[in-house]
Amino acid sequence: MNILEIIYEDHRKVDTLFMEIENTSDAKKREEFFAQIYKDLTAHSEAEEEVVYPAIRAQLPKVQHLYDEQAQMKQLLETIKSSNGSDASFMTRVKQLKEMVQHHVKEEEGDMFNKFRQTMNEAQMEQLSKQFKEAKSRIQQSMAS
Template sequence: MAATKAAAAKKTSSSSKSKTAAAKPRSKAARKTARAAAKPADAIKLLKDDHREVKAWFKEYEKLEDDAEKQALADKICLALTVHTQIEEEIFYPAARDEIDDDDLLDEAEVEHASAKQLIAEIQGMKVGDRLFDAKVTVLGEYVDHHVEEEESEMFPESRDSDLDLKALGIQLAERKAELMAAAGA
C-alpha cells in the first residue's frame, strides 16, 4: 500500500514537473521575451530596446558570409520586425493618436510600416543567393534606421510629454509581443 502511494506521488510529481517544463518557453528569445513581460518596462523603453536589437542584427548581417547564417538572421529580423510593427499598430499608435496632436507623424509611421512589411514579405518569399536578397535586407535596414530616427526623435518625446500611461502601455505591449512570439514558435 505504501509502495502504491509512493508510486502515485512520484507519478504526480513527475507529471507536474513535465507540465512546468512544458510551460517554459523553448527558445532563448522566447525566454527573454517572457522575462521582459514579467518585468514590464514602459512602452518607450520596450520599443527602443526592440530598435536597438534589430539594428544590431542588421549590422551583424552585413558581416556574415555563410548562407545558412544569413538566412537564419534574415528570418529572425523579419519575425522581430513583423511582431514589432504589429504591437505598435495594435497598441502604441492608437494610444498615441488619442493623446498627441501629430496625426501627420503617426500617418507617416503607418506608411513606413507598410513599406517595411512589403519588403519583409518579399524577403520571406526568397532565399539567400536569390538575386536582390541581400539588397532587400540592406534596404529594409535603411528603412528601419529612418523610421527609428523619426520615432525616437519626434514621436517618443511627444508621447512622454503627453498623458499616456506608458507603464500600462508597456505591459500591454510586452504581453502582446510574448503572445505573437509564442504563436510564431520563437
C-alpha cells in the same frame, strides 16, 4: 521599463541583427539572421500598431505616416522571405530594409517619443509597456504555431 524604454531596446536589438547579417557571407547564416529579423520586426510593428500608435494618435497627426511606412516594410519583409540567401538581390534588399527601418526608428524615437513625454506620465507609460509586451508575446505565439 516604460513603453519608450522597451521600444528603444527592441530597436537596438534589430540594429545588432542587421550588423550581424551584413557581417556574414554565408547564405545559410544570412537566412537564419533574416528569419530572426523577420520575426522581431513583425511582432514589434504589429504590437505597435495595436497598442502604441492608437495611444498617441490624437497627439501625433503624422502617425498615419508611421503606419504607411510599416506597411511598406512588411511588403519588403515578405519579398526577402521568399528569396534565397544566395540570391544576388538578397543583401541588396536587406540593405534597403535596414535603411527603411533606420529612417522609421528615427521618426519614432524623435517626434513620437517627444509626444509621449509631453502628454503622458510615468504610470501611463508603464501601463502601455505592459500592454505592448502582452500583445507582442501573443503575436509571437501565433507566429510560432
